Amino acid sequence: MSKITIVGGGLVGSLLAIFLAKRGHTVSVYERRGDPRKTDIYAGRSINLVVSHRGWTALRAAGVEDAVKQITVPVYARMMHDRDGKLNRVPYSIDNRAIYSVSRGELNRRLLSEAEQLPNVKLHFDHKCVDVDLETATCRFQTNDGEVIGVNADVVFGSDGAFSAVRAKMMLGRFTYSQEYIEHDYKEVAFPANADGTPKMDPQCLHIWPRRYFMMMGLANQDGGFTGTLFMPNTHTENAPGFDTVQTEEQAKKFFAEHFADALPIVPDIVEQYMRNPQSSLAIIRCNPWTVNGKVALIGDAAHAIVPFYGEGMNAGYEDCKVLNDLLNEHGDDNWADSAQRLRQSAQTQR
Numbered sequence: 001m002s003k004i005t006i007v008g009g010g011l012v013g014s015l016l017a018i019f020l021a022k023r024g025h026t027v028s029v030y031e032r033r034g035d036p037r038k039t040d041i042y043a044g045r046s047i048n049l050v051v052s053h054r055g056w057t058a059l060r061a062a063g064v065e066d067a068v069k070q071i072t073v074p075v076y077a078r079m080m081h082d083r084d085g086k087l088n089r090v091p092y093s094i095d096n097r098a099i100y101s102v103s104r105g106e107l108n109r110r111l112l113s114e115a116e117q118l119p120n121v122k123l124h125f126d127h128k129c130v131d132v133d134l135e136t137a138t139c140r141f142q143t144n145d146g147e148v149i150g151v152n153a154d155v156v157f158g159s160d161g162a163f164s165a166v167r168a169k170m171m172l173g174r175f176t177y178s179q180e181y182i183e184h185d186y187k188e189v190a191f192p193a194n195a196d197g198t199p200k201m202d203p204q205c206l207h208i209w210p211r212r213y214f215m216m217m218g219l220a221n222q223d224g225g226f227t228g229t230l231f232m233p234n235t236h237t238e239n240a241p242g243f244d245t246v247q248t249e250e251q252a253k254k255f256f257a258e259h260f261a262d263a264l265p266i267v268p269d270i271v272e273q274y275m276r277n278p279q280s281s282l283a284i285i286r287c288n289p290w291t292v293n294g295k296v297a298l299i300g301d302a303a304h305a306i307v308p309f310y311g312e313g314m315n316a317g318y319e320d321c322k323v324l325n326d327l328l329n330e331h332g333d334d335n336w337a338d339s340a341q342r343l344r345q346s347a348q349t350q351r
């Protein structure tokens with residue numbers, strides 16, 4: 001059995017730890033940020049995600065489908081809100097199938113707890129990967145007090161997201177890479193529940209306010225509230241506003257009143273939230289290869305970040321974990337180089 005380092009304990013790293021530990025490997029996860037179960041690292045950035053069929057297939061294979069289902073809300077349709085507040089419900093499926101809304105923070109906390117229950121998983125928070133030796137699978141991590149420690153393993157997985165430190169090291173070799181920022185950025189908006197905890201909108205719908213060049217959407221939480229996201233170009237054009245032209249409280253008031261009037265009674269503090277919450281960017285990342293020396297591999301967004309509009313980034317990352325697990329089932333756990341090569345072929349076939 002192998003000693004494995006996972007860099008990044010986000011959505012994909014935590015599921016990967018479960019898969020690999022259940023195979024009997026000794027797994028250490030190193031996460032740059034603090035433990036999300038102890039501090040609210042997601043404040044103002046806790047977007048909701050949808051888990052779709054490929055995500056569930058992987059979660060089931062890892063034995064955590066039920067644990068995750070408990071924190072989700074099924075979503076059967078899109079609810080389109082037009083400019084006049086008229087609603088149009090568009091089901092996702094003719095046979096009443098659903099996708100499932102989940103809070104990023106809740107999902108991350110749940111999977112970390114599931115991973116931590118396994119005796120051969122150790123989680124290390126506040127450990128930022130600052131270097132990886134690709135020949136020896138040795139990572140260097142900086143802790144909060146500035147100390148740098150070296151950790152040697154048989155295999156390193158970089159599940160450290162779109163701006164991966166592991167990938168940055170791989171880029172120094174023969175490596176093909178592209179990073180494309182799209183024009184749209186996003187901000188979180190939290191939609192509260194009614195005082196008695198009931199939802200203000202149909203919780204089994206993904207609510208969308210499409211406005212051609214920008215949009216807002218909201219996905220239900222289990223507490224009756226919704227987590228909304230406003231997507232808008234960073235820079236305005238002659239056709240559309242941008243975050244750069246909605247800067248002051250006055251501009252934000254006018255913007256929401258003009259474009260999202262029916263959301264105002266539902267989110268009375270929408271302007272305050274807009275002014276307070278951070279603006280984040282969206283990038284598409286493609287790279288090749290995903291593995292090097294049979295010792296270091298990229299997985300999840302570190303290997304292939306995509307824009308959120310298809311709701312597939314995390315689901316694809318979960319599928320990576322399952323494909324890897326299937327390959328290990330087929331070829332054994334002692335031949336990482338061979339599995340890495342096959343993972344590469346499988347990725348090329350998926351493209």
Ligand SMILES: Cc1cc2nc3c(=O)[nH]c(=O)nc-3n(C[C@H](O)[C@H](O)[C@H](O)COP(=O)(O)OP(=O)(O)OC[C@H]3O[C@@H](n4cnc5c(N)ncnc54)[C@H](O)[C@@H]3O)c2cc1C
Nearest residue numbers: 008010011012032050129161300301308311312313314315
């Ligand atoms: C607005 C929005 C909506 C989305 N909606 C959906 C959706 O509905 N469905 C879907 O499938 N996907 C969705 N996605 C995509 C999804 O969020 C990502 O695909 C997913 O989070 C990728 O998981 P990951 O673990 O690979 O990366 P991340 O979730 O980014 O996790 C990476 C982890 O690595 C840590 N890390 C980073 N650098 C280091 C370092 N140097 N050392 C140690 N640790 C490090 C980070 O702190 C983080 O915890 C959405 C994304 C956005 C932005």
